[in-house]
Amino acid sequence: METKPLTAHDSLNNPLMRPTSYQALHPPSQDSPPGDQGNIPVHDIRQRANAGNSMAADSGSTGSGHRSDINMEGGSSCVADSSLPIGNNDMTINDDISSPDLMCFGQYEDFHTIDWQRDVARDRMRHRLLEKNRGRSLLDWLKSSHDAGSGWLCVFLIGLFAGAVAGTIDISARWMTDLKFGICPEAFWFNREQCCWSSNETFYDHDNCSNWYTWPELLGLYDDTAGTYIISYFFYIAWSLLFASLIAALVMMFAPYACGSGIAEIKTILSGFIIRGYLGKWTLLIKSVGVIMAVSSGLSLGKEGPLVHVSCCIGNVLSYLFPKYGRNEAKKREILSASAAVGVSVAFGAPIGGVLFSLEEVSYYFPLKTLWRSFFAALVAAFVVRSINPFGNEHSVLFYVEYSKPWIFIELIPFILLGVIGGLIGTAFIRANIWWCRFRKSSRLGQYPRLEVAVVTLITALLAYPNPYTRIDTSSLIYMLFSQCSAANNDALCDYQRNFTNVNSAIETAAAGPGVLRAIWLLALALIFKMTMTVFTFGIKVPCGLFIPSLAMGAIVGRIVGIAMEQLAYHHPDWPVFAGECSTGDNCITPGLYAMVGAAAVLGGVTRMTVSLVVIMFELTGGVRYIVPLMAAVMASKWVGDAFGRMGIYDAHITLNGYPFLDPREEFTHTTLAQDVMQPRKNGSLYVLTQDSLTLADVEQLLTETNHNGFPVVVSHQSQYLVGLVARRDLVMAISQAKRTVEGISRESIVLFTPSVPSPWLGPPPLRLHRILDLAPPTITDQTPMETVVDMFRKLGLRQTLVTHNGRLLGIITRKDVLRHIKIMSNEDPDSVLFN
DSSP states (O other): OOOOOOOOOOGGGSGGGSOGGGSOOOOOOSOOOTTSTTOOOTTSOOOOOOOOOOOOOOOSOOOOOOEEEEEOGGGOEEEEEOOOOOOOTTSOOOTTOOOOEEEOOOOOOTTOBOOHHHHHHHHHHHHHHHHHTTTTOHHHHHHHHHHHHHHHHHHHHHHHHHHHHHHHHHHHHHHHHHHTTEEOTTOTTSOHHHHHHTTTOSSOOSSOOSSOEEHHHHTTOOSOSHHHHHHHHHHHHHHHHHHHHHHHHHHHHHOGGGSBOOHHHHHHHHTTBOOTTTTSHHHHHHHHHHHHHHHHTTOSOBSHHHHHHHHHHHHHHHHTTSHHHHTOHHHHHHHHHHHHHHHHHHHHTOHHHHHHHIIIIIOSOOOHHHHHHHHHHHHHHHHHHHHHOTTSSSOSSSSOOOOOOOOOGGGHHHHHHHHHHHHHHHHHHHHHHHHHHHHHHHSGGGGOHHHHHHHHHHHHHHHHTTSHHHHSOHHHHHHHHHSOOOTTOOSGGGOBSOOOSOTTSOOBOOOBOHHHHHHHHHHHHHHHHHHHHHHHHTTSSSBOBSHHHHHHHHHHHHHHHHHHHHHHHHHOTTSTTTTTTSSSSBOOOOHHHHHHHHHHHHHHHHHOOOHHHHHHHHHHHOOGGGHHHHHHHHHHHHHHHHHHOSOOHHHHHHHHHTOOOOOTTSOOOOOOBGGGTSBSOTTOOOOOEESSSEEHHHHHHHHHHOOOSEEEEESOTTTOBEEEEEEHHHHHHHHHHHHHHSTTOOTTOEEEOSSSOOSSOOSSOOEEOGGGOBSSOOEEETTOBHHHHHHHHHHHOOSEEEEEETTEEEEEEEHHHHHHHHHHHTTSOGGGOOOO
């Protein structure tokens, strides 16, 4: 049969250029049975072919053909259309053939990558159609206006709900944390500070409050005895075990995806990967409740990372209110990028830092309009949190500092030294945590997640209570380390040999007392404890973040270095480096500033963040004056960390889990060609479909024997000239629909991927699937450098590309093939890439 040459075809001939209404994917069910979405083993991924939602829209063609919309199970629909373009003299339509050209589009399968180019092109065509019809009627104008403003409305709602949820989490976590130490009998829903303020006392003293009762006091023990200490110790451990065990049970039973930080998976999802249920309603509910209990249990973790996950869950759920985003996976990721910015905004009270965090750390596709919407959503979320005022002060940030004394030039040396220490601590932590997580996955320990949570919680509580700096919650510890010693501060860290005669006068330099030396030893033990327990905690089956533990480790190191510098300046004020600034008798060194810089250094060493981290830190503390020390420490931390390994903690966990993530920041410098990577290799067999010679039985046999996501369509097996590409999910869906709706279809029916049917036609009616064929798939030649291929996959978001030579099909390269090749070139295990 002679083939018809390709001519200028309309937008409906190519799935990439068809309107969105032809391929509106049905949103994944958010009401799946509890616990179902997370019980899929990594090495036994189930192939899902859930039918998508494909709605037909008349694009203005004036043919006299017949079109019928056929409803399918699962909320999907197919279009049966016989209004096909007339062929040339050799190819004419046979009017006696009652076999419509089916166009069915399936849903993306779980643990697969989306087709960015296809989804973006669908949205562009949908937008053009709306603009074209804008002036037809008032209803069309309203539809177009709603479509234009739907993105702003969606991110506004995300900011509103995320701010409310974050405020609730902050208030609840503070109350449940104080519950481990006692209760307010007059109003049990008050935390310790609220209870003390309700007693009309003019000054809040954490240790002396008449309305707050510790657990020994409720039992009638008011003396500071061993029995009182043991009872307090017991209640501390009991409440910690109760909170941690309860949330571990909830996570395992209802939402297995609610464990961990979630940022690594969010980063992978934003790159185009599908993980059904990870951003669902069950995950949102359990993660929100779980992060409260996890933080309250005293485990070495934070709530800031999980708040990013919670915000993305809110964004995913709300996106289905707007079909423009809910039915288009590529557009949905614009909303999720804004949601990630909102998560950091509500976690730290840092809206600008949140936007930069989404841009620098997690987002894969971040157009300018997403930047504006992320900024707007972060602003709304910060306003809501400020209105709720979960921190109980006039500031909307966690660790606001009161001092503003300028730093001196010589301090850049210890600041850079803190950056070096932060990079080393971050590198050591990443390697230790990845080793432990890999051991957990490969040993029997991974089969008992609840027992692991209970054991880690028990050890943490047993070791944390004796040390006053690990007994208190980590946020309070960081605030204490960031703060400056004043007349009102009676902590051992401020045990200096100075007399405060005027609270408004400048703080004079003084020698450290015995309390400071004891505090340094306790802080050193707290550093070892925090680092060790965080290694074993990050990865257990509870919601857990890394931001706060990392900040705490760095703040401890920084405070110790700051005290050392302070005492050096006190004992040697005549040194040239201290002359001038430190010769007046006032304290020229601020240890709290060193704690702030050290916190940024360690967090930078763990996450390898730079610009966004500096902005978050000065928003977090209000210390705009100290941007230069923060920048110096963060850059030193990143340089040192990159010298031992370029991956941050989230990238390391992405690699550990085998997710198909192509980091756009890495360069591919090898000199291989596409023919070295394509499948199949030389003398191998390639599974293809021909445009007009295979029977339905042949196609079904091919689908049964293979699990490929797409099949190239060629003119014939002999010529191998490429015609297009058909997706597996679309092919399965179209065949299933044809068997139910097209009369006369049998296993002997010829499957046609041509726009017309030859006449005369003998035999059973053909199955016409030209409408699901992609006539313009991404294509390269076999001599294309792999450096170019990798850039195409990164920048265009490709799922696969076909390899040709002089127009003849040679093979195919998928994202998994690219990732495996990068692993091989880096002397790593290619089998660690588990998904496509």
